[in-house]
Amino acid sequence: MANGSTRPVIGVLALQGDFREHEVALAACDVPSIEVRTLAQLDAVDGLIIPGGESTTIARLLLAFELMDPLRERIRAGLPVWGTCAGAILLAKEVSDLDRSPIGVMDIRVERNAFGRQIDSFEADLKVAGVDGPPVHAVFIRAPVIRDAGPGVDVLATLADGRIVAARQGRLLATAFHPELTGDRRLHELFVAIVADAIRTEAA
Amino acid sequence: MTSNGSSNGVQQGGETATWTVKAGLAQMLKGGVIMDVVTTEHARIAQEAGAVAVMALERVPSDIRAAGGVARMSRVDLIEEIQAAVTIPVMAKARIGHFVEAQVLEAIGVDYIDESEVLTMADDNHHILKHNFKVPFVCGCRDLGEALRRIAEGAAMIRTKGEAGTGDIVEAVRHMRALWGGIRHVQNAPDEELPAIAKNLQSPLALVQEVKRLGRLPVVNFSAGGIATPADAALMMQLGADGVFVGSGIFKSGEGLPEQKQVEAQLKMATAIVKAVTHFNDPAAIADASRGLGDAMRGQSVAQMPVAEQLAGRGN
Numbered sequence: 001m002a003n004g005s006t007r008p009v010i011g012v013l014a015l016q017g018d019f020r021e022h023e024v025a026l027a028a029c030d031v032p033s034i035e036v037r038t039l040a041q042l043d044a045v046d047g048l049i050i051p052g053g054e055s056t057t058i059a060r061l062l063l064a065f066e067l068m069d070p071l072r073e074r075i076r077a078g079l080p081v082w083g084t085c086a087g088a089i090l091l092a093k094e095v096s097d098l099d100r101s102p103i104g105v106m107d108i109r110v111e112r113n114a115f116g117r118q119i120d121s122f123e124a125d126l127k128v129a130g131v132d133g134p135p136v137h138a139v140f141i142r143a144p145v146i147r148d149a150g151p152g153v154d155v156l157a158t159l160a161d162g163r164i165v166a167a168r169q170g171r172l173l174a175t176a177f178h179p180e181l182t183g184d185r186r187l188h189e190l191f192v193a194i195v196a197d198a199i200r201t202e203a204a
Numbered sequence: 205m206t207s208n209g210s211s212n213g214v215q216q217g218g219e220t221a222t223w224t225v226k227a228g229l230a231q232m233l234k235g236g237v238i239m240d241v242v243t244t245e246h247a248r249i250a251q252e253a254g255a256v257a258v259m260a261l262e263r264v265p266s267d268i269r270a271a272g273g274v275a276r277m278s279r280v281d282l283i284e285e286i287q288a289a290v291t292i293p294v295m296a297k298a299r300i301g302h303f304v305e306a307q308v309l310e311a312i313g314v315d316y317i318d319e320s321e322v323l324t325m326a327d328d329n330h331h332i333l334k335h336n337f338k339v340p341f342v343c344g345c346r347d348l349g350e351a352l353r354r355i356a357e358g359a360a361m362i363r364t365k366g367e368a369g370t371g372d373i374v375e376a377v378r379h380m381r382a383l384w385g386g387i388r389h390v391q392n393a394p395d396e397e398l399p400a401i402a403k404n405l406q407s408p409l410a411l412v413q414e415v416k417r418l419g420r421l422p423v424v425n426f427s428a429g430g431i432a433t434p435a436d437a438a439l440m441m442q443l444g445a446d447g448v449f450v451g452s453g454i455f456k457s458g459e460g461l462p463e464q465k466q467v468e469a470q471l472k473m474a475t476a477i478v479k480a481v482t483h484f485n486d487p488a489a490i491a492d493a494s495r496g497l498g499d500a501m502r503g504q505s506v507a508q509m510p511v512a513e514q515l516a517g518r519g520n
Contacts, residue, residue, distance in 0.1 A: 014482075015235070016235040016236045016256060016481075016482060017232055017236075018234055019234075021231065037482065052231070052232045053232050053234075054232065054257075054293075056251060056254070056291060057256050060253075060254040064254075064479060065479075085232070098291075099251075099291075112291060117315055118293065118314075118315035118316065118340065119313060119338045119339050121220060121221075122218035122219055122225060123222055123225060124218030139224055139225060139228055140218070141229050142229065142232075142315070178228065181224060181228050182224075
């Protein structure tokens with residue numbers, strides 16, 4: 001465990017966006033979290049959430065503060081990461097209309113602003129594979145969609161028209177919507193379980 | 205202008221224009237810098253620097269001051285050119301109370317409307333009833349009461365007003381301190397005093413109760429009006445802003461330089477302010493961001509301005 005204790009520490013990338021809402025959600029799951037803005041902070045986490053925000057801005061700040069390459073390397077070495085909206089864009093290997101290279105670690109192709117402008121932002125109920133109980137109430141804000149998913153990627157949720165809005169590839173989770181903006185903690189619990197499982201696997 | 209629109213052709217059995225998606229976009233802008241731009245070139249510089257959104261204007265506030273006359277919504281063509289030039293959200297300003305300017309801005313698909321005191325007022329008694337719109341609104345405030353009145357009208361985001369176009373941070377600081385002072389007062393008050401506080405604030409009791417419960421405004425709050433340097437931006441973040449608007453501070457910097465040098469200086473200033481907002485609690489990082497900058501905008505001290513020239517008093 002990165003911090004030497006027995007409980008996982010989940011980092012929330014805090015360069016820009018709604019990182020505080022993820023911290024609140026993790027606290028509600030009784031999981032400690034830290035804000036990640038520096039390399040030292042990145043080194044201290046067992047899992048990372050990349051929040052909603054502006055993907056162009058976050059991509060630039062990852063480069064400006066020299067976090068892009070170290071983060072990519074840690075993900076390749078097995079760091080569990082969950083990207084919501086902008087975070088999902090940054091995880092993708094291929095992104096339409098982003099003027100910087102994304103982190104590029106997940107075998108998905110993402111289209112930015114896939115629904116149009118802010119007036120087309122919407123809320124909808126979704127069935128998400130691996131999340132038991134009633135549908136997940138999903139908030140889409142100038143949201144992307146996952147256009148294609150590679151063979152190693154599990155599609156977790158689609159819209160009525162079949163477009164992919166949640167996917168998982170091993171320890172990487174991508175959602176086009178914002179579970180951090182609702183009181184529903186089930187996706188945070190799913191990610192916490194991914195992190196806990198990764199720690200057990202590494203220890204074994 | 206109904207709130208359950210299904211006209212956009214990309215409906216997914218979901219609901220558009222809900223309060224959650226209107227206030228939610230502002231959540232995504234937090235920790236970011238929204239920059240005033242007057243040309244597509246400015247817009248591209250702003251996006252290149254890492255702005256989370258741009259405000260499409262015909263003139264930056266300091267030029268609005270200099271030009272005098274009536275300041276109105278920007279030309280539709282200009283806003284549309286800027287929308288086409290960037291992928292980040294585009295905001296535009298409507299005059300206070302001018303709901304038809306707002307209808308026009310909604311029709312062309314701007315992502316946020318700023319009902320702004322920087323423009324000449326269209327109605328000196330009433331603000332726009334912002335709940336009627338699908339597009340979200342940001343409004344200015346000088347204190348808690350003004351913020352809550354705007355939220356009651358439907359503002360999904362607040363900015364403290366400061367004094368636009370001056371490059372003088374003093375009013376931005378005054379308004380931010382007044383807002384948080386009001387919030388702390390509400391938080392410390394026993395429940396039975398909240399109705400009297402609401403009466404004094406001329407604000408709905410339900411919103412005052414929500415402020416007490418949350419310990420902050422129920423929507424995102426940015427700082428505006430006078431930010432001219434990375435240190436100014438970090439100051440407002442340390443005083444409790446969720447992010448900053450920078451108007452004249454970027455595209456009025458580096459004045460007097462040859463054009464290409466000025467563009468470089470503006471990009472540097474914009475990038476530096478973005479970095480300072482991310483690392484607002486890290487003085488070494490703010491110092492880093494501040495290194496190698498040219499001259500900030502010259503500015504104008506608010507203390508030496510006649511009250512009639514100050515914009516913050518417009519709309520209450």
